[in-house]
Amino acid sequence: MxxxxxxxxxxxxxxxxxxxxxxxxxxxxxxxxxxxxxxxxxxxxxxxxxxxxxxxxxxxxxxxxxxxxxxxxxxxxxxxxxxxxxxxxxxxxxxxxxxxxxxxxxxxxxxxxxxxxxxxxxxxxxxxxxxxxxxxxxxxxxxxxxxxxxxxxxxxxxxxxxxxxxxxxxxxxxxxxxxxxxxxxxxxxxxxxxxxxxxxxxxxxxxxxxxxxxxxxxxxxxxxxxxxxxxxxxxxxxxxxxxxxxxxxxxxxxxxxxxxxxxxxxxxxxxEFSWNDLGAWGAYAQLLEPDADGNRLLAPESLVEDTHNCIVHSPHRLTALLGVEDLLVADTPDALLIADKSRDQEVRVLVDALKARRHQSYDINPTMHRPWGTYTVLEEGDRFKMKRIVVKPGEKLSLQMHHHRSEHWIVVSGTALVHVGGTEKLVMTNESTFIPAGTAHRLSNPGVIDLVLIEVQSGAYLGEDDIVRFDDVYGRVEQGSPAA
Amino acid sequence: MxxxxxxxxxxxxxxxxxxxxxxxxxxxxxxxxxxxxxxxxxxxxxxxxxxxxxxxxxxxxxxxxxxxxxxxxxxxxxxxxxxxxxxxxxxxxxxxxxxxxxxxxxxxxxxxxxxxxxxxxxxxxxxxxxxxxxxxxxxxxxxxxxxxxxxxxxxxxxxxxxxxxxxxxxxxxxxxxxxxxxxxxxxxxxxxxxxxxxxxxxxxxxxxxxxxxxxxxxxxxxxxxxxxxxxxxxxxxxxxxxxxxxxxxxxxxxxxxxxxxxxxxxxxxxxEFSWNDLGAWGAYAQLLEPDADGNRLLAPESLVEDTHNCIVHSPHRLTALLGVEDLLVADTPDALLIADKSRDQEVRVLVDALKARRHQSYDINPTMHRPWGTYTVLEEGDRFKMKRIVVKPGEKLSLQMHHHRSEHWIVVSGTALVHVGGTEKLVMTNESTFIPAGTAHRLSNPGVIDLVLIEVQSGAYLGEDDIVRFDDVYGRVEQGSPAA
Structure with a gap:
């Protein structure tokens, strides 16, 4: 055989x-x-x-x-x-x-x-x-x-x-x-x-x-x-x-x-098996049990008043609905969709329009996966950007340097090993450290549980392309792959 | 006279x-x-x-x-x-x-x-x-x-x-x-x-x-x-x-x-004057010019497809509408309202329900005003909370201490004068410092422009009531007023 x-x-x-x-x-x-x-x-x-x-x-x-x-x-x-x-x-x-x-x-x-x-x-x-x-x-x-x-x-x-x-x-x-x-x-x-x-x-x-x-x-x-x-x-x-x-x-x-x-x-x-290819929001909604008013809600903080046959995906925010019906509401940290639910096949048209506009929400998810773990952009504002970074046990980011931004790392859970400007130190839970612009640095998780930290970048330019990689265990120095 | x-x-x-x-x-x-x-x-x-x-x-x-x-x-x-x-x-x-x-x-x-x-x-x-x-x-x-x-x-x-x-x-x-x-x-x-x-x-x-x-x-x-x-x-x-x-x-x-x-x-x-008491969303919408489809949008990132006579207030996020009409959409960082726009008077009912539930969104705005400036809660998660803090020139927060959290201050703009544990230091733009739990500290702006900083709190308990005030220039030690 x-x-x-x-x-x-x-x-x-x-x-x-x-x-x-x-x-x-x-x-x-x-x-x-x-x-x-x-x-x-x-x-x-x-x-x-x-x-x-x-x-x-x-x-x-x-x-x-x-x-x-x-x-x-x-x-x-x-x-x-x-x-x-x-x-x-x-x-x-x-x-x-x-x-x-x-x-x-x-x-x-x-x-x-x-x-x-x-x-x-x-x-x-x-x-x-x-x-x-x-x-x-x-x-x-x-x-x-x-x-x-x-x-x-x-x-x-x-x-x-x-x-x-x-x-x-x-x-x-x-x-x-x-x-x-x-x-x-x-x-x-x-x-x-x-x-x-x-x-x-x-x-x-x-x-x-x-x-x-x-x-x-x-x-x-x-x-x-x-x-x-x-x-x-x-x-x-x-x-x-x-x-x-x-x-x-x-x-x-x-x-x-x-x-x-x-x-x-x-x-x-x-x-003989049944089959759902989750082609659009209507198919996704089949995974949710309807309530007495026919609403299918994945929205733990929802507040629903005289509302019928709606689909609501809003896992992270308070969403209040008043006197509406047959709506599809999909709420994510950086983009909100409100549509007539019978027109879920046309959502593709919106995505094409976003792509044509080069709006990042068609491409980027707030949480990005990397070989060493994940990062989630929490907030961007004038002269600052914040990320939640999770580094898996034993993993390390590339040795890198930024010209235009300083980075501040606050350890929320686990322990970080930080190399900065030729020295190395451990940063424990609830401690923080910062990396001035122009300084070579590397972050790694020497522990056996996830390292969770908040990174706050500050500076006049905060683009992901302001990065110089000196060494990378995942071979990304040659390839020029996206951000660390 | x-x-x-x-x-x-x-x-x-x-x-x-x-x-x-x-x-x-x-x-x-x-x-x-x-x-x-x-x-x-x-x-x-x-x-x-x-x-x-x-x-x-x-x-x-x-x-x-x-x-x-x-x-x-x-x-x-x-x-x-x-x-x-x-x-x-x-x-x-x-x-x-x-x-x-x-x-x-x-x-x-x-x-x-x-x-x-x-x-x-x-x-x-x-x-x-x-x-x-x-x-x-x-x-x-x-x-x-x-x-x-x-x-x-x-x-x-x-x-x-x-x-x-x-x-x-x-x-x-x-x-x-x-x-x-x-x-x-x-x-x-x-x-x-x-x-x-x-x-x-x-x-x-x-x-x-x-x-x-x-x-x-x-x-x-x-x-x-x-x-x-x-x-x-x-x-x-x-x-x-x-x-x-x-x-x-x-x-x-x-x-x-x-x-x-x-x-x-x-x-x-x-x-002889005209008069608008902005009693409800319909009155607010009168301040916005309708587009050719009758939509009144305060939503710079909106994407609108086959949508008519809607009111959309969404200043900060991408909001996409597809095939809907006569909706009121009001999007804020922590709460979203979607209603039939003819029922704007009933929004009060939702607020009463939130109040009964003790949901903080009926009371708290993401940006809170204080005598010394403002703070905006940007994000809360497991073991961390982030705020953007603006301190007006010459103003200072109370001398205070927290039992359960350490605080990390990243200066994004301006200069901070930080008292911590009996010593004081200047923290310049793009620098940061941290205050361990249990340490008396005070933040002030000695400069002539606004001090903008990101505060990241980390710890197991992050309630606003974990604060001991020793001295406050706005007289809040006796009164027990809300957070610094």
Whole structure:
């Protein structure tokens, strides 16, 4: 039996969930109402369905540390599910076909050409794990015979936001695919549902690496060529491979368009699990229980008066509603959205407008993830900026210097080891220290618990680009990656 | 000719303008869209109508420094309008009758019993200053003869939120009042407007001190008794008189109920000026120009898509609106209100609910005024709280100590003189220092420009009540007033 690798495809920003999702903090990494993220749920599901199989995650290189932290945290709390975690890092987003081609090239080289790859997006919710595991078992069985296998979901409504698959002749344990159909209009979708011949196209696939590469060679050779070049240029470090710049030459194309709609050896497994891709706020709201007035509130400080059928996400502030209905309210520290909730698909239009305006709220989340931990911008004002910084045990920031700002560090929890101007000292909880402009400095956490500190920057210029890096344990001196 | 004193009545919190107004930051002190506050506009108006006359402000003692700062700032930029500013401070709010009685007692003692008092609320907008000045001139003329004079405004709509005055026989330059009517229903209000015999009751009055006190003795002796006792107990310091605790014994009653509706020597001056008492958000919105879609926006970062006839106050955050109409959105750093704009009168209900819940947003504004300057709570989190502190030139905080928190001061602008544990040092711009828990300390601004600093408190308990005051130049050691 050939090896099976679970491949998590973690691309896409989920712009219809703005302002909760951002380009730099996309949908798979958003905490859901139960506290878990979609990528944690995906990992948990795949490890239950395919225990011990290697998990390869294909994601943008910007999300590597975020993903790895998330997976390592899961591994620590679930030692019995331990599986090797590997990462394939994209320099830019290029849709599913190039990502899957690179995963197949990685598998061919590191596991063998007959490796079976079980591809799944990182942003699905699938409550029925047993049904998912059963579908997976059938898909692997078919894929081992060389079929390109897709997972079809029994439609429960005439959704116009999904693609559909028409079932063909039986091919146990699944069916041959008769044809793929793009997002239909509502009448067509209703006809599909009524016919009983159509399934939703779930975006979950299973195929042998060599079968996928062969199909690419036949139907999308330009995708394969770019993927091959990017793989040949890949830099390996530890558990991750960073694809080379040629990746950007690959066409931005989905696996459906590139292969599935053209190939002949395509099979479908009808699946019994339900499925929520959290495509927009309406889908997110399904995770919240409605109150007696139909309001779905994630707003611990809310005050609601004569208000009906609203969706409110406001975890951190007092939000008062008076005499309104059918609104979507999404409140985040730096941006507020108020919309007619029936128009949640159009939130994407707002994000495009923000991007055109170069407004940072389309990209930056107040909390940014770094290899050593996180920082959250709390406040910016005239001549000052404040951050809450969390440094993980044993981690250290780069040795750095700023020309235009002094930095003040107040230790709120844990212990900091501070190198400043050639000397080093420990700064304990409730103590503080400051780094004058022009002085080389480094911050590290020598302890065994998180170091939490408040950084206050003061000076006339406070841009993230005022940084000179002398040394960085995460290799960021050469790359010129973003802020420490 | 007897002396004329302009009396500004600055009570009331304006709870229907929540969350912009708070109990501790009431309506007269809110910056309007043009940057000026209502109390500044009131002062400017009264000094143009009555130049050089003493201005006595009756307000809660909590607003003394806020009012004085505001008036002194006006005085500096308008040296030609200079007039003596005096303050009469209430220990608690008791409506207009007790406040006006105390003002008359103050005038009787400090200026003479025949002093003419021109009373006006601090929260009106009166654009036509010349018309206001002309009405004032007439009112003073009548008051000097002993009449109790009220200002009537020509009604422009059948408003149900105002009281009405029926005009009686001519009494040049005004009219005898036939009767006062409380807030009528809409049909009655329409009949009043159509009749031409009624004016809106503006809440502006003019009367001689002795005439007012005489009328009080006749019609509201219990108000006068409490006012007299509070005045007898008053503490004088500099430009202010703080009324004694007996003030709390006065009935909470308006001057209309207490005197005007009962007395016979009551006259009205029909006034030509227009008038906005900024009673609720709808009135506030009149200060904003509508855009082509009827939206009135004070929201520099707003993003508005297919949205009509909304009112948005969101000066500091990105606010995106999609497909909504007739909404009122008021966004402040710690509280958000979203309401059907036709229900702005009901905002008061929300405030009452917050008060019942003891939620601090009904009371506390993120920026608090103190004798020495201001502080703004920027962020609170686990084990830390951050404030932006502004200390005026030459001012100093109390000598104090905290048991449970250390404080870290980062100077963003200006120079700080810091006493800590018996030593003192200068902390310059972009430098910082910290005060360990249990150490006596004092902060002052020895310079000639504002000192701006960021304070980060760290510790397990961060309540404002963890403060021991040893010495305070504003006399707050005995009084136990709120935080330094």
């Amino acid at each position: 050939s090896e099976v690798v679970s491949v998590v495809l973690s691309g896409g920003s989920g712009s219809r969930l703005w302002p909760l999702s951002r380009k730099s903090h996309p949908k798979p990494y958003i905490p859901l109402p139960d506290g878990e993220t979609l990528i944690q749920k995906t990992l948990s599901r795949v490890l239950k369905a395919r225990p011990k199989d290697t998990v390869l995650t294909v994601t943008n290189r910007e999300y590597y540390f975020l993903t790895r932290d998330s997976f390592n945290a899961y591994g620590k709390t679930h030692p019995d599910d331990a599986a090797p975690f590997r990462y394939l890092l994209e320099p830019s987003g290029r849709n599913t076909a190039p990502a899957m081609a690179c995963a197949a090239l990685w598998a061919q080289q590191t596991c063998g050409a007959d490796t079976v790859l079980l591809f799944m997006p990182a942003d699905h919710i699938v409550p029925e794990i047993d049904a998912f595991a059963e579908a997976t078992r059938k898909a692997v069985e078919m894929a081992q015979k060389g079929e390109l296998v897709t997972f079809g979901v029994q439609p429960t409504a005439p959704e116009t936001g999904f693609g559909y698959i028409q079932i063909g002749t039986a091919l146990p344990p699944g069916f041959r695919v008769s044809r793929f159909v793009e997002k239909p209009d509502e009448a067509t979708a209703q006809a599909y549902v009524d016919s009983g011949e159509y399934l939703w196209n779930s975006g979950i696939f299973c195929m042998r690496a060599d079968a996928l590469l062969q199909a690419m060679q036949t139907h999308a050779p330009e995708v394969l060529a770019a993927a091959q070049a990017a793989w040949d240029e890949a830099r390996e470090f530890g558990d991750a491979w960073e694809l080379g710049g040629s990746f950007a030459q690959a066409p931005d194309i989905s696996i459906d368009y590139a292969i599935m709609e053209k190939a002949t050896d395509v099979a479908v497994i009808p699946s | 007897s002396e004329v004193v302009s009396v500004v009545l600055s009570g009331g919190s304006g709870s229907r303008l929540w969350p912009l107004s708070r109990k501790s930051h009431p309506k007269p002190y809110i910056p309007l869209p043009d940057g000026e506050t209502l109390i500044q506009k009131t002062l400017s108006r009264v000094l143009k109508a009555r130049p050089k006359d003493t201005v006595l402000t009756v307000t809660n003692r909590e607003y003394y420094f806020l009012t004085r700062d505001s008036f002194n700032a006006y005085g500096k930029t308008h040296p030609d309008d200079a007039a003596p500013f005096r303050y009469l401070l209430e220990p608690s709010g008791r409506n207009t009758a007790p406040a006006m009685a105390c003002a008359a007692l103050w005038a009787q003692q400090t200026c003479g019993a025949d002093t003419v008092l021109l009373f006006m609320p601090a929260d009106h907008i009166v654009p036509e200053i010349d018309a206001f000045a002309e009405a004032t001139r007439k009112a003073v003329e009548m008051a000097q003869k002993g009449e109790l004079v009220t200002f009537g405004v020509q009604p422009t709509a059948p408003e149900t939120g105002f009281g009405y005055i029926q005009i009686g026989t001519a009494l040049p330059p005004g009219f005898r009042v036939s009767r006062f009517v409380e807030k009528p229903d809409e049909a009655t209000a329409q009949a009043y407007v159509d009749s031409g015999e009624y004016l809106w009751n503006s809440g502006i009055f003019c009367m001689r001190a002795d005439a007012l006190l005489q009328a009080m003795q006749t019609h509201a002796p219990e108000v006068l008794a409490a006012a007299q006792a509070a005045w007898d107990e008053a503490r004088e310091f500099g430009d202010a008189w703080e009324l004694g605790g007996s003030f709390a014994q006065a009935p909470d009653i308006s001057i209309d109920y207490a005197i005007m509706e009962k007395a016979t020597d009551v006259a009205v001056i029909p006034s």
